[in-house]
Amino acid sequence: MIVRSSEINGPVRESADVCIVGSGCGGGASAKVLAEAGKKVIVVEEGGYYTSKDFDATEQTAYQHLYQQRAGQATDDLAVTVLQGRCVGGSSTVNWTTSLRTPDFVLEAWRRDYGVRGLSSKELEPYFERVERYLSIHNEPVENHNPNNRLILDGAKKLGFRASAVGRNTKDCVKAGACGLGCPYDAKQSVDITYIPDAVKKGATVFANFRANKIEVTSKTKRVSGIVFDHQTQKPKTNFIIEAPVVIVAASAINSPVLLLKSNLANSSGELGKNLTFHLTSAVLGVFDEIMYGAGGIPQSAMSDEFLNKNHDGGGFWLEAVPVYPTLAALALPGFGSIHRELLHQYPHIGATIILVKETDSNGRVTVNDHGRASISYTLRDKDLGYLKQGVAVGARVQFAAGAKRVITLHARLTEFNSPDEIDHKLAASNWGMNEIGLYSAHPLGTCRMGSDPRKSIVDDHCQTHDVKGLFVIDGSVTPTSLGVNPQVTILAIAEKSAEWIAGNFTDIKAR
Ligand SMILES: Cc1cc2nc3c(=O)[nH]c(=O)nc-3n(C[C@H](O)[C@H](O)[C@H](O)COP(=O)(O)OP(=O)(O)OC[C@H]3O[C@@H](n4cnc5c(N)ncnc54)[C@H](O)[C@@H]3O)c2cc1C
Ligand code: SF4
Structure with a gap:
């Protein structure tokens, strides 16, 4: 079931096996795998739920409804415009469909320099193949x-x-040119029309216009709380609390560190929010x-x-x-x-x-500003x-x-x-x-980076935070380095693999 905030009339109190924050590549793929494994999954998504009937192939509609900060998100010095989706399906709903595997030399650098295990090109091969088949990826x-x-x-x-x-x-692309504005023909196999509906078919619930503001960890469970926004006015309407033993933060490389920093979690290394790469x-x-x-x-x-x-x-x-x-x-x-x-x-x-x-030597950082939102800096x-x-x-x-x-x-x-x-x-x-040449990023990554050393990284190679068992980050923020290629296939493959591991080890994770 996909629930719009117009259907919500009072505070929401729910419990689940897994609560996922964010419904883009990381969140959507995780939701499908876990729902298919029989877990009760609840996804909370800050943006609205739109379908091809709403997509009119205009920038006016798309930037207002489908993008973070109406496509005006930028670094604090306004030097780099940072494009991201903000809707069910996340950035995949507005991305340009390029679908490429992680280059071998990048995966090898993750193993060599960050001690990442289980993500060699050979080990990821079945996941790449699965993603490519499922999303009809072709040249x-x-x-x-x-x-x-x-x-x-x-x-x-x-x-x-x-x-x-x-x-x-x-699939059946009619070359309408509108991939970045939401595909009006359901031809783009984005997360909103693939992973999310398949997760819903297996019982997952997706709440749209629900922004998570905090995660609390108690001895018994984890509690995700936040605000429900009115779909039309975007004003706060009510609040929600979702309790679950497993929480997956999948709010993107910009917003996942914001949520974790606000929650004061997963930052014993001091690396949370650092190591931002842009694919400048x-x-x-x-x-x-x-x-x-x-x-x-x-x-x-x-x-x-x-x-x-x-x-x-x-x-x-x-x-x-x-x-x-x-x-x-x-x-x-x-x-x-x-x-x-x-x-x-x-x-x-x-x-x-x-x-x-x-990037090799450049990077940036996400911190939290006075309004509780992302403050982004970057040094070239x-x-x-x-x-x-x-x-x-x-x-x-x-x-x-x-x-x-x-x-x-x-x-x-x-x-x-x-x-x-x-x-x-x-x-x-x-x-x-900076500010002397137009610079952009549609591929922010790396702010909750993966690695074997808890002093230098946020998550292990199953995307579980080193600090809190049962708390995962599964999205573009976990990449240890810039990828050099467009990231969606990498994120989807890592999400499928990590979610599969969570499903297979659920009793153990839950018990800790
Ligand atoms: C214009 C554009 C074109 C692109 N083109 C390509 C391409 O052709 N090929 C490619 O591989 N990649 C492309 N990308 C990048 C790719 O889409 C992203 O790398 C990928 O979607 C990131 O996945 P994610 O799970 O990290 O985050 P996202 O897909 O961005 O999903 C994060 C979701 O979390 C939600 N969220 C954030 N904070 C909260 C909160 N506190 N509570 C609840 N929900 C929250 C957001 O609203 C968003 O929906 C493009 C991106 C853009 C913007
Ligand atoms: S029909 Fe093809 S080109 Fe047009 S928006 Fe959809 S996927 Fe993109």
Whole structure:
């Protein structure tokens, strides 16, 4: 059963075997596995419950209803916009469908540097396969790439760089371009139409517009309490308490540490909220003679991974396409007044390529602000800045090789190239400080990191907190490092594996 707050008339008091906070990739997959194992599961989700009938493929509707802070969430210095979902299905409801396994070198680094056991590529293989089968993950045939994705394949090939289609979790996709706004055709196999309904079929209850504010641990049980919000006005309506021996925090890499910090739990290491990675993202915009349909067709179906871990240092960058939705484009385009207007006039002809940096030396931190919400900071350090610069240069060259007549970066001070020859010296003269270039993250990770050493990490390799037995964190916050690839498949596979372990060891976990 999925319960909207409009159906709630007074304080809610419930008990369950497992209470899960958050219904995105980590929470949704855990709910399905545990409900199928016969556990009584209750999921509380801060955002609302929407279906394809509500998705009208407009930014107005999507940002208001489906995104954290109406898509305006950012670091405290406003240097990095942090995009996340806030609805049943979490970020998967608004993500762009790219579905890739964790690279081997990343899993090996987790084993080597953090003592993580049980998550080698061989051990994760059955979980990756299960996720891929369940979500119909497949590569698009060549004719399905829109011009914005094709430019990566064509441009990279001309320059001799590796590029290919990415996996996508879709079924009967009609190429409507709206993946980031909620799929109006139920083609995207996001958590809201897969894991959550299957969990509900097995008896799970999902409460929408329920925000958990605190977890208390007593000798007998754990108590999750919080506020029920009115679906329309978003004002507090009543409160809830859910009691369960097992609690899974799955509120994302930004909000899981907030809940645990507020609850004063799981932080004996002092690492809670630290080690935030962003998969830091910027973009280059090419202006082409032809119409690029940047917001039409399949938004993200190709990538170039030529420069990921190319130097065998665990870092580098990756190129992908991005849906060029009008508001997003208007906010990202540099300049004001006539410069901005002139660029917006080119809107239909713009191809956008994003550069995603796999961090090595940069990281951030989530703390709790005076309003009890996330305060996010991030420091970009030299090595990753070097990769960002190289990525912007490579992205611009790829755009020219694919036929762009002019390429613009996201620097606040207009930086444009009319030929590849201009790229290096203009970028050398550019200002690369924070707030001097548009930076984004749709992949925040790492704030409750996994590891074998309780002095340096929050959870063990089953995602159980080192400090409190029966308290788990299962979401993007557990990754020990930046992934270098889009994270949903990694999170889903880890969630399936950890939830399976909880189900298999439930009596023991409960008894402790
Ligand atoms: C625009 C966009 C595009 C993306 N594209 C891709 C892509 O193509 N491929 C890919 O692999 N990944 C993509 N991602 C990232 C991917 O979707 C996320 O990494 C993944 O969904 C994270 O899973 P999670 O479980 O950590 O958190 P989420 O999926 O974000 O779920 C967390 C949920 O917890 C809820 N919550 C938070 N706090 C509370 C609280 N206190 N009480 C109750 N509920 C709470 C939130 O509302 C949210 O619904 C994209 C993300 C965005 C935003
Ligand atoms: S491109 Fe496909 S998956 Fe994305 S919104 Fe359109 S129909 Fe849905």
